Amino acid sequence: MKFTRAQGQYAVRLRVDTIEDLWSMQRVLLAGDLVKSESKRRFRSHEGDIGELKDVVIRLRVERTELDKNAQRLRVMGKIVEGLPAEYVKLNSYHTLNVAPGDQVEITKQRWPDYMIQVLRNAVSDSRRPRLGIILVDDEKALPAMLLGYGVRFESEMYSNLSKRMSQKDFTEQQRKYFEAVAQAALRMDVETVLIAGPGFTKDDIKLFIQDSGLAKGSSKKLVFASASNTERSGAYELIRSDEVARLLEAEQIRREFKLMDAFLGSIPLGKSSYGSEAVSNAVRNYEASVVMVNDSVLGDPAVQAALEAAEASHVRIEVFNSDDEVGVQLRSFKDIACMP
Numbered sequence: 397m398k399f400t401r402a403q404g405q406y407a408v409r410l411r412v413d414t415i416e417d418l419w420s421m422q423r424v425l426l427a428g429d430l431v432k433s434e435s436k437r438r439f440r441s442h443e444g445d446i447g448e449l450k451d452v453v454i455r456l457r458v459e460r461t462e463l464d465k466n467a468q469r470l471r472v473m474g475k476i477v478e479g480l481p482a483e484y485v486k487l488n489s490y491h492t493l494n495v496a497p498g499d500q501v502e503i504t505k506q507r508w509p510d511y512m513i514q515v516l517r518n519a520v521s522d523s524r525r526p527r528l529g530i531i532l533v534d535d536e537k538a539l540p541a542m543l544l545g546y547g548v549r550f551e552s553e554m555y556s557n558l559s560k561r562m563s564q565k566d567f568t569e570q571q572r573k574y575f576e577a578v579a580q581a582a583l584r585m586d587v588e589t590v591l592i593a594g595p596g597f598t599k600d601d602i603k604l605f606i607q608d609s610g611l612a613k614g615s616s617k618k619l620v621f622a623s624a625s626n627t628e629r630s631g632a633y634e635l636i637r638s639d640e641v642a643r644l645l646e647a648e649q650i651r652r653e654f655k656l657m658d659a660f661l662g663s664i665p666l667g668k669s670s671y672g673s674e675a676v677s678n679a680v681r682n683y684e685a686s687v688v689m690v691n692d693s694v695l696g697d698p699a700v701q702a703a704l705e706a707a708e709a710s711h712v713r714i715e716v717f718n719s720d721d722e723v724g725v726q727l728r729s730f731k732d733i734a735c736m737p
Contacts, residue, residue: 407504408516412497418470420519421501422461423692423716424512429458430504431472433493437484450484455502456491469496511704511714512695528644529585530635531578532627533594533602538578541632542585543641548632554578575605583615589644590617593624593635620644653723656689656715663736671730673699680706685735688712693719694732703733 412418425431432455438448455478462471472493479485495501505512528543535558540551556574558567579602582590592599603621606612612619622640624631635641663669670679679685680703688707694700695716707714712735717724719732727734 406506406508407502408508408513410501410503410516412495412499412501414497415465415468416522417497417519418463418468418495419718420515421495421503422463422470423515423695423718425458425461425472425503426505426696427458427460428506430455430477431458431474431493432478432502432504433472433495433499435491435493437479437491450481452484453480454485454491454493455479456493467496469494471495509701509704510708511716514714515716527587528641529582529587529590530632531582531590531592532624532631532635533578533592533598534596534627535598537627538574538581539627539629539632540581540585542587543636543645548629548636550629550632551581554581572605575602576609576611578602579606579609579611582619583612583617585617588616588618589620591620591622591635591641591644593622594627594631595623595625599623653715653717653721656687657723657726660689660734660736669734669736671734673697673703673731673733676733676735677703677706679735680710680712683710684737685710685712686737687715688733688735689715689717689727690734691717691719691724691727691732693724700733707735 410417410421412421432453435452435454436449437452437454438450454476456472456474456476458472459474461473464471472495473490475488476485476491477487479487493501530541530543530548532539532541536556538554538556540554542549542551554574554577556570558570558574560567562570578592582592592602599621603619606619620640622635622638624635660669668684670676670685676685676688680688685707688704690700690704695704704714717727719725719728
């Protein structure tokens with residue numbers, strides 16, 4: 397995601413790169429906000445005409461949003477307040493903007509709270525941060541890659557240099573060097589999780605080699621092994637679209653939230669935590685809160701907004717959770733907003 401200020405301090409322009417960007421965008425979109433984007437509108441020249449789709453630029457006042465993870469799009473629904481070309485747009489009619497990766501959007505608010513700007517800044521930062529390491533491997537070569545928020549960065553290929561004409565001794569020694577090179581490449585990656593995948597049994601042999609050699613002993617890095625159809629770039633993109641990668645990325649995303657929730661639960665018996673918008677507001681005013689956790693589903697609630705504005709004014713850290721994740725569901729039982737010292 398990339399965002400820039402526009403039209404003074406009240407509008408923000410976003411470029412959406414990933415499904416995670418859509419999620420971040422939904423977190424900051426509230427009823428009453430204005431959203432501008434390119435869209436398509438069916439134009440009928442006369443009654444009874446089936447019409448044709450025309451490219452238009454629509455600005456609408458948001459009433460609700462809906463994230464479709466399968467289709468990878470965010471539906472933004474509301475009434476049109478502005479549109480071009482004017483002959484294809486009917487003001488005050490209902491319309492749905494379907495925002496997908498690759499689109500650019502402008503969001504205008506009466507006021508942009510700092511914590512909402514931080515949600516977008518975090519999305520930009522996350523798009524640049526390596527999220528998952530991948531090594532595609534077979535008995536001929538290995539192709540390392542880094543999955544970033546905006547795409548895939550491929551590294552230099554590593555070749556096994558194995559040959560059937562080698563003696564058994566030389567073959568075994570060269571294979572050991574190859575496996576060690578792949579293992580060291582995985583352990584050097586600046587990520588918490590590396591997915592080692594490929595066709596055939598080479599990936600399984602590398603798994604056994606790493607276990608037997610103890611190379612990963614003492615490392616906190618998580619190595620996951622899976623199948624892939626080939627070791628070319630197409631194999632990486634195929635893997636990225638797999639359920640395995642989706643599960644890994646989801647686990648990475650909520651790990652930080654789990655740590656915060658564990659700390660919050662641990663402070664409850666000590667009487668140092670508060671939950672509910674009123675209690676959180678009081679804790680902030682009494683300088684008894686250093687972190688506020690809130691579900692994205694209640695950001696439009698006036699009482700929650702008041703608590704967050706107080707936290708923002710006191711420079712208290714605000715963490716916005718996905719209310720559909722396990723941690724968000726857990727926070728729901730604490731009235732969707734909580735804090736701890």
